[in-house]
Amino acid sequence: MTGTTSSRGTRVLGALTLAGMAALLLFALVLSPQDEVQGEAVRMLYVHVPTAIVAFTAFFVTVAGSIVYLWKRSEWWDITAHASAEIGAVLLGATLVSGMLWGRVSWGVYWTWDARLTTTALLFVFVLGYLAVRRLPMERDRRSRLAAVVGLLLGPTTIVCHYATTWWRTLHQGPTITRLNPEIDGIMLFTLMLGMVVFALLYAWLLIHRFRVLWLEHRVEDLGLDAALAERRSEAEDGGTLVPSP
């Protein structure tokens, strides 16, 4: 055991992520221009949209992991689903906070119950529920099965959330970059894409570390189980004798 969850690969990934974050700060706060209508508030775009897109991706990884776990009982996919949901929850939390701050400036309100915001809140509740299930005090296989079933709910909820601005009338604006001819200034588009890459790197970096920590947690859990079984066996062998409590 090395005493760390890092490796050469994760150190390179981490360095790339931090360098990317520095570049994103430079472009988002200094090099990209103000928006004609929103002024300085447009800079929230470079955090809000990337965190949302990467959070959605994280939830699809959880859905994929849940399906493979239910199908093949793969511990690797079970842990991947768990780790991805945790990071997705943090990113979606960042999406909600940045969206509320941006909304206060551009819409005039922090929050409103339109279809996009409501389905985002629903998605956040689902992922918190999924993480709560992950900590239920029950046998690991049963807990993983239950979590995988709850994890499947993240798929349709994410799709509905993504298309909410297309399917319903919302205060939230519709998609920009997925349109055939997006109207966005060149350097703004570049900064937005840079944000997507940087937050994707951050997700990958955290995912690997979180996966390794969870894998070790499982091994510790196994050791505890082995120790309990060994203790029980020794007690059974000493049956009928007086054994003092520790």
Add this chain to the structure above:
Amino acid sequence: MDVTPRTAPTLEPVAPRPARGKRGLVIGLVLVVLLGATGFLLIKVVGDASLYYYNADEAVAKKAQLGDHRFRIQGTYVGTSTDEPDGSIEFHIAFNGTRVAVDHSGSEPALFKPGVPVVLEGRWSDRGTTFLSDRIEVKHGEDYRAKHPDRVPSDQP
């Protein structure tokens, strides 16, 4: 020193019971919170959120049906606003060729200016001639253009 005999036959049936009860309570609480929050949000989606606003022309066409109910109306802020002695402001919104007079009481968002689409919350006046609003939300578009100090604003000739 506790010298209580700890043998397998006496421990087996006793130990798991409290754990199961506590576990059941935790699982139950998690499910209740999850289902409660989901139910509340689904009602919000099906109710308020699915028809967030009427466009100005639809609100005029449904004036009799809407009566004095509160709803949201959407249109582009046109012309200029007039300050009234009671602190309210009067202005017009337009959508799809229909123009609606608005009497607004309350604050205005920083980006509220002519040419910007807005969503207003309120109700029709008793005579149905004016929309009485108490909340303005600015509905900005999907386009992002760099601000150029030399650009002539689109609402000027």
